[in-house]
Amino acid sequence: MAGELPVRFLQTNGEEALINWVHEAIDEAAGIVINPAGLSFQAVSLYDALKMFPGPIFEVHISNIHRREPIYHHSLVSKVATVVIAGLGARGYEVAVAEMVRMLTDKSEKTAK
Numbered sequence: 001m002a003g004e005l006p007v008r009f010l011q012t013n014g015e016e017a018l019i020n021w022v023h024e025a026i027d028e029a030a031g032i033v034i035n036p037a038g039l040s041f042q043a044v045s046l047y048d049a050l051k052m053f054p055g056p057i058f059e060v061h062i063s064n065i066h067r068r069e070p071i072y073h074h075s076l077v078s079k080v081a082t083v084v085i086a087g088l089g090a091r092g093y094e095v096a097v098a099e100m101v102r103m104l105t106d107k108s109e110k111t112a113k
Ligand SMILES: O=C1C[C@@](O)(C(=O)O)C[C@@H](O)[C@@H]1O
Pocket: 035, 036, 037, 038, 039, 060, 061, 062, 063, 064, 065, 072
């Protein structure tokens, strides 16, 4: 639980499993917090699945991907993400979940999405 909101968690290295999870989220979830790791940069199928999600998407990277080699600079997921957090270490997940709860429960909040 995050405050009053239930949280579902998935750790997978599989693109297919991740895409199925996003499709489930389209029907069942209000928001997505995702670290797409290496799939950020080349997985068009993940990008397409996330595009269909109507709620806020928070993309989290433990490292600051923009300080790394150029192949890590262009995340497809960032093009559909509402919020991008990079370089906060594991604390990025805490910040993302707390802010997602605030965004979903604050009635006056208007997301950019
Ligand atoms: O697997 C990962 C981890 C990562 O998403 C991060 O959390 O910093 C950054 C990606 O570039 C990399 O492929």
